[in-house]
Amino acid sequence: MTKKETTDWRYKVANREALIGLALALANFIWWFGFAYGMGSRPVEEYKYIMGLPDWFFISCVLGFLLITAAVIIVVKLFFVEVPFEDEEEMQ
């Protein structure tokens, strides 16, 4: 039995979207970790403040949150496909 002919197209969509989820989480982690510890490791006297918050925190957590929200919106609108959940066979 060749796999290609039988694969439910909805599964391909699902697999791709799960990979997108993994990629987003990874990007989210790198941003969060990089700015928090990259900038946060400086001596406190060198911190700048954005909207009153320490710069490392603002970029890592506040901006990071805004960016990941934007990324989720873009990914959902552009790449996520609406698939039917009910099986066609059920109609029998």
Next chain:
Amino acid sequence: MNWEVIIPLIVFLVIIFFIGIWSSRKGAQVEEGGFLKDYFLGGRELGGFVLAMTMVATYGSASSFLGGPGTAYTMGFGWVLLAMTQVVTGYFVLMILGKKFAIMARKYDALTLVDFLKARYNSAPVVILSAAAIIIFLFSAMAAQWIGGARLVESLTGMSYNTALFIFAVSVLVYVTIGGFRAVAVTDAVQGGVMVVGTLVLLVGVIVAGGGVPNIMGDLINENPNLVTPFGPDGGLSKAYVSSFWILVGVGVVGLPQIAVRSMSYKNSRSMHRALIIGTVVTGIIMLNMHLIGVFARPILPGIDVGDKVIPLISMEVLPAWLAGIVLAAPMAAIMSTVDSLLILVSSTVVKDVYLNYIKPDASIKAIKRASFGVTAVLGVIVYILALNPPDLLIFLNLFAFGGLEAAFIWPIVLGLYWRHANKFGAIASMVVGIGSYIAIHYYNEANGNLFGVHTVTVPVVLSLIAFIVFSLLMKQKAYDFEGIGKGEVA
């Protein structure tokens, strides 16, 4: 008694109560055969908003609203950084389980997580292990939340613990028993809304009382400059430890049964897409606000030594009493929305996975109905009695409820969905190794400090993955045919 605080709380309880009852009326209209699906899964028809809110609210518990901010008060910005790892849950769980889980659950006709595992692995030990893990751990987790809820009412109102517990228990129990999953999800949506609004109001109140954010920062730095670094007041919050929370409260949440079951409850792809966006936004706002409030409270109200009291005390300090009552409905809402979800989940496990699987597979619709209402109510009453005077065993089990369940379930769920060679041997090994190593490492860490400097959950999640893969390959079976799933395999 502080009536200005109590009245808004009572109003909140009454509103939740009636929403729960009202949403249950829809359940009365379903045809007889659909009862179980309706009672335990809301008929698989949640829309995007309710889905997002019920996921966030179920997940956001006493720890996000009382414990977490309390720790942020002590630890400073390092703990807010840690708390923000939870934003990932807003999109990750639904994207990973996502459509595949929804499609497979419908093909199997699965109503519970155990149904899904049963159909996928076709193994009695998997069913028994997973049902036992859910019942034991989530029952204890539920009791712990129940205790937290009663303590909160007690501290806010000055009522005795027992009275507070009674009020709390009755208000949750009635609507969950009558309304089932739909009542839980709809009240969760309202409770989620209360949490968002409550945290926003309180954050503004705290910033104003502290004389603006720059002023608060100045005070924190004057007290201890380490409070504004990512490393905690004594520099003890390591990168590895904080990062390991990405597993515990981030991606590992995929393995929590109370969250996973919601991923099979939504109506269609569109609900899921909306929920992804709403869930991310709401989780982020709640976590950021609550933990910032914890940190900002420090210069305003120094010297609080019980972490759980930070939020109640700061609310009453910076807000007028009536507004504090409304804001304090938020942690109430967080606790109630977690408790109600756990109650219906444990009940579904007992009724669907134990009673209908092993005790009375041929029960009539009438018997099933009676069992469903009966089990939910009886479970609630048992939790209530236990919470009156919590036994040590309960406290002990609750320690493992969160991380232990993640280590047990994450791979059987995720690999069961996406790996053709995942089989029952892998699943059993993974669950046993996950829970076993979690308990062992918990004790090791208590005695010797954190192994590898990371949170307890990290190593068991890795070990259970290895066990899963090794045993699946070792005890090789025919690759699973995702295409050939028969209709209604578990029904």
